[in-house]
Amino acid sequence: MCLLSLAEMLFVVAGMLAVASFGEACTPSVTTVSGTHAPAVVCSGQLIFADDFNSLDVEKWQHENTLAGGGNWEFQYYSNNRTNSFTHSGNLYIRPSLTSDQFGESFLSSGHLNIEGGAPADRCTNPQFYGCERTGTPTNLLNPIKSARLRTVNSFSFRYGRVEVRAKMPAGDWLWPAIWLMPAYNAYGTWPASGEIDLVESRGNRNMLSNGLHIGTHEAGSTLHYGPFPAMNGWERTHWVRRNSNGYDKNFHRYQLEWTPDFLRFSIDDVELGRVTPGNGGFWEYGGFNQNPTVENPWRFGSKMAPFDEKFYLIINLAVGGTNGFFPDGVTNPSPKPWWNGSPTATRDFWNARGAWLPTWNLNHNDGQDASLQLDYVRIWAL
Numbered sequence: 001m002c003l004l005s006l007a008e009m010l011f012v013v014a015g016m017l018a019v020a021s022f023g024e025a026c027t028p029s030v031t032t033v034s035g036t037h038a039p040a041v042v043c044s045g046q047l048i049f050a051d052d053f054n055s056l057d058v059e060k061w062q063h064e065n066t067l068a069g070g071g072n073w074e075f076q077y078y079s080n081n082r083t084n085s086f087t088h089s090g091n092l093y094i095r096p097s098l099t100s101d102q103f104g105e106s107f108l109s110s111g112h113l114n115i116e117g118g119a120p121a122d123r124c125t126n127p128q129f130y131g132c133e134r135t136g137t138p139t140n141l142l143n144p145i146k147s148a149r150l151r152t153v154n155s156f157s158f159r160y161g162r163v164e165v166r167a168k169m170p171a172g173d174w175l176w177p178a179i180w181l182m183p184a185y186n187a188y189g190t191w192p193a194s195g196e197i198d199l200v201e202s203r204g205n206r207n208m209l210s211n212g213l214h215i216g217t218h219e220a221g222s223t224l225h226y227g228p229f230p231a232m233n234g235w236e237r238t239h240w241v242r243r244n245s246n247g248y249d250k251n252f253h254r255y256q257l258e259w260t261p262d263f264l265r266f267s268i269d270d271v272e273l274g275r276v277t278p279g280n281g282g283f284w285e286y287g288g289f290n291q292n293p294t295v296e297n298p299w300r301f302g303s304k305m306a307p308f309d310e311k312f313y314l315i316i317n318l319a320v321g322g323t324n325g326f327f328p329d330g331v332t333n334p335s336p337k338p339w340w341n342g343s344p345t346a347t348r349d350f351w352n353a354r355g356a357w358l359p360t361w362n363l364n365h366n367d368g369q370d371a372s373l374q375l376d377y378v379r380i381w382a383l
């Protein structure tokens, strides 16, 4: 203990006054937050979450560890490995690599992967779809690509706010980058009843056409998923794309979300891409679900923004392929799409065509930057 001098006491009093006046300057916000990295008090307009990626902060970003394939039988194995996720010169990189680089090629058709770890940080994060343990066979190959998926599930979730992510999309056939948000607590039930907010998704193919439109690197899209169960999902009414003939892989762009108690709006580089302002019937009416009187509305006691009136957390990942139709059958690509979306051997068909797609990833050039999803920053502000 020590006694304070008069000067020190004045200094302390001045500091308390400064805190008090700062407190008065805080206009309460409608935004709510939770998580280990959430601010205790949220003021209107405040920056409530940010990362400039000067280092890889694994307390903010939990790595997923799973073979689950995103529920779409995607071809990647997500793990916590600095080959696949790292920061360099102030940017985050998510870079794909070949599983065979680590385990050898024959491992894909004969090996056994049990990725459940003993340390708390090594736990398998998604057991669905044989996500924690798989055995390779000649027709059912192990996930041939390694990649990363990072999320703020423990560190930060929020309801309402403004999001801006400055990012560069990857180039390379069948790469599927995504920066998106998922509900923290599934307040209205399992997917898609509690919603999904896709800030940006794209496809890495440099020259892929579908019905005459370039749907590869020239296209970026945003989507909302919502519905009472998976077969009833209103996403087609809340899906927007923009084409840029330079390609979203050539430059960094700012992908933005404005999410308020009245609307959700997506923009790219400050130009609005799409917006939903539901009426009093909320997303139930917006999705046209009210046409079906036998289905119960899970949002009937929520606000008109339900399910988008609960907290969401951020996810950043680089997926590959998959059989859900994100890569439609029948696209025109310099080398044809090597798997059908109905194929039970899609992974094998994809891997067997590596002579066609692997050269488009340029993994041996410039540290694999072409095929990497790159982020300059993530910023989230309170309303």
Ligand SMILES: *[C@@H]1O[C@H](CO)[C@@H](O)[C@H](O)[C@H]1NC(C)=O
Pocket (backbone or CB within 6 Å): 081, 082, 083, 097, 098, 101, 102, 146
């Ligand atoms: C990380 O990935 C590299 C490249 O695939 C591999 O050689 C290495 O063994 C991996 N590290 C761990 C701990 O799995």
